[in-house]
Amino acid sequence: MYVQGRGAIALLGDSVRRLGRRAFVIGGRTALSIAEERIRESLDASGIEVAAVADEVKDCTYATINMLVERGNDIEPDFVIGVGGGRAIDTAKAVAWKLGVPAVSVGTQCATNADGSAEFVVYTDDHEFLESVILPNNPSVVLVDTEIIAAAPLKYLVQGMGDALTTKFEAESHAEAMRRKGGQMPTNTAIALANATFDSLMRHGLDAVEALKRGEHTDAVDEVIEAVKLSSTVAFENTGCALAHALHNGLTKTGDVKAEHGEIVAYGTIVQVAYENRPEEDVRSIIAWCERVGLPTKLGDICQHDREALVKAVEYACSVDPNADSMPDKPDAAKVLQIIDRIEAGF
Ligand SMILES: [Zn+2]
Numbered sequence: 001m002y003v004q005g006r007g008a009i010a011l012l013g014d015s016v017r018r019l020g021r022r023a024f025v026i027g028g029r030t031a032l033s034i035a036e037e038r039i040r041e042s043l044d045a046s047g048i049e050v051a052a053v054a055d056e057v058k059d060c061t062y063a064t065i066n067m068l069v070e071r072g073n074d075i076e077p078d079f080v081i082g083v084g085g086g087r088a089i090d091t092a093k094a095v096a097w098k099l100g101v102p103a104v105s106v107g108t109q110c111a112t113n114a115d116g117s118a119e120f121v122v123y124t125d126d127h128e129f130l131e132s133v134i135l136p137n138n139p140s141v142v143l144v145d146t147e148i149i150a151a152a153p154l155k156y157l158v159q160g161m162g163d164a165l166t167t168k169f170e171a172e173s174h175a176e177a178m179r180r181k182g183g184q185m186p187t188n189t190a191i192a193l194a195n196a197t198f199d200s201l202m203r204h205g206l207d208a209v210e211a212l213k214r215g216e217h218t219d220a221v222d223e224v225i226e227a228v229k230l231s232s233t234v235a236f237e238n239t240g241c242a243l244a245h246a247l248h249n250g251l252t253k254t255g256d257v258k259a260e261h262g263e264i265v266a267y268g269t270i271v272q273v274a275y276e277n278r279p280e281e282d283v284r285s286i287i288a289w290c291e292r293v294g295l296p297t298k299l300g301d302i303c304q305h306d307r308e309a310l311v312k313a314v315e316y317a318c319s320v321d322p323n324a325d326s327m328p329d330k331p332d333a334a335k336v337l338q339i340i341d342r343i344e345a346g347f
Pocket residue numbers: 112163245261265
């Protein structure tokens with residue numbers, strides 16, 4: 001179930017009532033300071049008890065997950081509610097899975113499309129990418145209060161747009177890869193949602209950013225939130241990630257990345273579309289859009305890799321990362337490096 005709207009947090013209790021009577025609420029400190037009171041009010045009104053609140057999630061690591069699972073075993077919740085950004089929500093999904101109960105997502109910002117997905121991304125204690133794990137279930141309820149998200153720092157919405165920007169392109173390469181390799185073809189619906197995500201970003205993305213800069217919560221903001229949290233999630237889960245995410249994983253594995261997931265993926269998208277020899281005007285218009293909304297367009301904006309580290313990152317992306325299998329042909333590391341150099345020099 002996906003519930004989105006202004007003030008939607010008041011609908012949380014009603015939305016999760018069928019999952020049981022005891023909730024374990026997991027989040028980061030900032031997110032819970034914003035949302036905990038309203039979450040408690042809504043759950044209380046539906047007769048749901050908050051069995052425990054863990055507000056110490058900083059990152060999705062196995063140490064945090066295991067600590068919270070231990071706590072969960074003591075309190076025996078009927079479901080787990082993750083509150084916050086991708087790291088808190090991914091942690092909550094992993095904890096719920098290990099406890100054998102449903103997960104619920106209450107996103108308080110829009111930096112990634114983690115809320116609805118069945119995947120969680122685990123990092124090391126130093127925030128290096130460790131692995132992503134696909135769970136047997138998606139969160140049972142995804143609740144998106146657009147007032148809360150619109151009030152969060154603008155950078156999160158921009159990062160979320162960066163993560164969603166790639167959906168169409170990775171979906172298309174995945175579909176082509178499946179067609180050539182004889183794998184499972186994505187549905188027309190998934191491809192349509194990937195296209196809808198891209199169209200919504202191009203139509204509303206800049207308006208949403210400008211509105212939030214003026215302190216206004218306009219319909220464009222809600223359109224972008226829906227593109228990130230709903231259409232891109234359903235699209236990417238039913239198609240596949242490809243070179244853009246593979247490059248993200250390679251760059252974060254080699255360390256020294258100072259940007260966030262959506263920013264790195266936006267840059268990876270630029271590399272992927274250029275690598276695929278799409279029309280230069282299309283590549284340039286994506287670069288221009290990224291610049292206007294405030295997404296990075298150069299490697300130097302996201303990390304300071306020396307050549308050796310960059311080569312390692314690209315080789316990992318092309319040869320080791322499983323997302324590379326969603327490219328029609330095995331990506332050629334030398335060509336990717338050439339494309340990266342060309343983008344650095346001004347495409
Ligand atoms: Zn992503």
